[in-house]
Amino acid sequence: MNAKPSNARTPDWDIDSMFTDRWSPRAFLSDPLTEREIQTLFEAARWAPSCFNEQPWLFVYATAPEQRQKLVACLVAKNQLWAGRAPLVLFVLSRRCFQKTGKENRHAPFDAGAAWMALALQARKLGLYAHAMAGFNLDKAYETLGAPRDEFHIMAAIAVGRLGDASELPDDLRAMESPNSRKPHAEVATDVFPVLRAV
Numbered sequence: 001m002n003a004k005p006s007n008a009r010t011p012d013w014d015i016d017s018m019f020t021d022r023w024s025p026r027a028f029l030s031d032p033l034t035e036r037e038i039q040t041l042f043e044a045a046r047w048a049p050s051c052f053n054e055q056p057w058l059f060v061y062a063t064a065p066e067q068r069q070k071l072v073a074c075l076v077a078k079n080q081l082w083a084g085r086a087p088l089v090l091f092v093l094s095r096r097c098f099q100k101t102g103k104e105n106r107h108a109p110f111d112a113g114a115a116w117m118a119l120a121l122q123a124r125k126l127g128l129y130a131h132a133m134a135g136f137n138l139d140k141a142y143e144t145l146g147a148p149r150d151e152f153h154i155m156a157a158i159a160v161g162r163l164g165d166a167s168e169l170p171d172d173l174r175a176m177e178s179p180n181s182r183k184p185h186a187e188v189a190t191d192v193f194p195v196l197r198a199v
């Protein structure tokens with residue numbers, strides 16, 4: 001049985017459907033992505049805004065089975081279970097300091113987040129899905145990527161691929177395999193401040 005979840009998300013306000021169409025499945029097909037698809041994802045991310053146009057993000061990716069497996073091995077077991085099938089696995093890094101001045105860039109994680117979101121939205125435009133993960137072993141990731149700790153944050157891992165069959169997931173993951181909802185609008189945007197009084 002092919003159990004593809006329907007997307008019943010209803011926004012409170014009328015927004016472009018690209019925002020509600022993006023969600024994070026765990027059922028991926030192992031079908032490979034084309035080089036054009038892969039580079040299109042990174043191209044979308046490249047145009048994200050950043051503080052002083054620093055573009056502090058770095059995507060380290062793998063598609064070839066042996067290399068991909070090295071990245072998958074950095075994930076916690078629960079994530080390996082499903083992300084191990086995805087044809088593209090990557091890590092999002094952000095540079096801790098501005099390359100020009102060497103000064104700390106405290107906005108780099110914010111900018112890397114914008115770049116990841118651009119990648120995720122572009123994935124949907126290509127009929128693909130991207131699923132971010134914080135569940136990975138940080139020490140192992142630094143070692144595997146050969147990324148100097150003093151230079152880079154490793155922000156997240158991401159699995160990308162085509163939507164697979166939810167019925168192939170373990171029971172607990174299958175139960176979560178549908179687009180989720182959000183906090184009420186009023187809890188995330190307020191015109192009342194000091195904020196301590198607002199939330």
Ligand SMILES: Cc1cc2nc3c(=O)[nH]c(=O)nc-3n(C[C@H](O)[C@H](O)[C@H](O)COP(=O)(O)O)c2cc1C
Pocket residue numbers: 022023024025079131132133134135136156179180
């Ligand atoms: C930084 C980050 C870390 C996440 N870590 C994990 C993870 O380790 N494992 C997992 O299954 N999902 C992970 N997620 C997915 C979130 O649970 C998901 O984005 C959230 O529930 C909202 O659902 P949606 O992406 O389907 O809209 C992560 C998402 C983000 C942005």
